[in-house]
Amino acid sequence: MKTQIRTAALVFLALSVGYYVWHGLTSDDFLPWVGWQMSLPIIACTVVPIAFAFTGDGILSALTGTNSSEFRDGLLGLGTVESFAHTGVSLNDQPQVRIEFRVEGVDGKTFPSHAKTIVPLTELALLRPGVVLPVRYLPGRTDRVEIDLSGDPAAAQEAMNAAMVRKGLVTPAKLDIARRGVPAQAVVRALSVPGEIREGHPRLDLELVVTRPDGTTFAARTEKYLPPDKVSQVQIGRLVRVHYLPENEQELVISLPVNSGGQ
Structure with missing residues (x-):
């Protein structure tokens, strides 16, 4: 669309100027260069920069969504x-x-x-x-x-998941738990850092107390790779969102927003 709008504006400019020059050279009027035809190139010179401005990077997308x-x-x-x-x-x-x-x-x-x-x-x-x-x-x-x-x-989450699988930061099995597991809240009870690092993400071993939907609780352990500036998201005492499998409650994953450490 950007190309079509800009092309149309330039064509309008060319035709306007061309007609104005042709009229001035061929007309038998007393003042062939003065008249309504003057407005055409003036309008065109106004439209062209507006068309280019409103079709600039990000502008047209902002207008159309x-x-x-x-x-x-x-x-x-x-x-x-x-x-x-x-x-x-x-x-x-x-x-x-x-x-x-x-x-x-x-x-x-x-x-x-x-x-x-x-x-x-x-x-x-x-x-x-x-x-x-x-x-x-x-x-x-x-x-x-x-x-x-x-x-x-x-689609954005799938792209994020695929990237994290490639980097070894999560497994397809854990992604499956995140998709079909039971959502719940948990409290971080213990945290240890064994020293393993992948793609600049240290491994964190977490001990959680998970609250089931019926209000009962159970303890579980899991691991997660996070960038260093996101470790505060899982400090001891923090509430986190998890997904777990009812048939095997020790199989769970911590779910964090994309820009708070990933899935």
Whole structure:
């Protein structure tokens, strides 16, 4: 759509200027260059920059609430925010920012990229280095991505799960427990760090007291790999959300939001 809008604006400009020049050179009027025809290139010169501005990276998506046609069917990757900066452009007083990403593609390979997007002021504080966002990218053109606006959290979670399995941070069996297990709350009763590290994530051995839906409790042990800055999420005494199998209550997983340590 961006290309069509910009092309239409440029065609309008060319036709407007062309007609104005043709009229001035061929008309028998006393003042051939003065008249209603003057308005055409003036209007066109106003429309063109507006068309280019409103079809800039992130602007059209902010207006439509969807990804551009170019990226709508792109591959879904995981973009980790490395930095961001204001571009100086705003839409309805909402700033446009350029976000620098380290993107992990569907094949597990990572690459640097960036996206420009409109961020509501109320959400700007949530944008910080380390935050993981689903992004759409084009193979062979990875210098630019778009934040995924498909509104499909299941697809984003599947991409996160696949990435964590590749890194050895979780197993398919644990993901199955997270999908079909009984949700419950638990309290961290003990925590130990055996020293094993995978992909910069230390292994944490946890002892939990889980509360069943009927109010009774049971003790269980599990392990989880977390980035160092997320260890505070599972400190002793913290409440965490878990999923467990009723037929084997020792088989459980801790469920944390994507940007609080992953699944």
